Amino acid sequence: MEEFEDDELVWHKVPVKIDESRNYVKALHVAGKKLCLIRENNVLSVTSSRCPHAGADLTHGWCEDGKLICPFHRHRFNIETGQGDEKQHNYIRIYPLKKEDNEFYVGIKKSLWNKIFG
Numbered sequence: 542m543e544e545f546e547d548d549e550l551v552w553h554k555v556p557v558k559i560d561e562s563r564n565y566v567k568a569l570h571v572a573g574k575k576l577c578l579i580r581e582n583n584v585l586s587v588t589s590s591r592c593p594h595a596g597a598d599l600t601h602g603w604c605e606d607g608k609l610i611c612p613f614h615r616h617r618f619n620i621e622t623g624q625g626d627e628k629q630h631n632y633i634r635i636y637p638l639k640k641e642d643n644e645f646y647v648g649i650k651k652s653l654w655n656k657i658f659g
């Protein structure tokens with residue numbers, strides 16, 4: 542199944558094999574969006590890829606202590622909540638991920654268009 546939906550989200554099949562054996566930060570292209578796929582010490586996370594500070598591509602970032610580090614000015618974001626460090630006053634979006642029948646799916650909020658006409 543390529544996608545399915547519930548009341549709020551459309552769950553899109555992750556189009557690449559997710560490596561659950563090592564840590565990384567890389568780009569994930571799903572439903573026309575470029576997201577950031579992160580695995581860090583057994584936490585698998587999908588986040589937005591644009592840094593809210595000045596727009597850097599977070600897929601070129603890296604992780605330290607459970608935080609995704611932006612490659613431009615080193616803002617730090619919690620990879621489970623998306624919350625930026627205290628003085629930054631910003632956050633990144635976290636996309637829910639789930640595994641069904643050995644496939645991963647990422648949940649993306651339905652657009653208003655989907656809600657009305659979907």
Ligand code: FES
Binds near residue numbers: 593
């Ligand atoms: S653009 Fe990411 S910290 Fe400035």
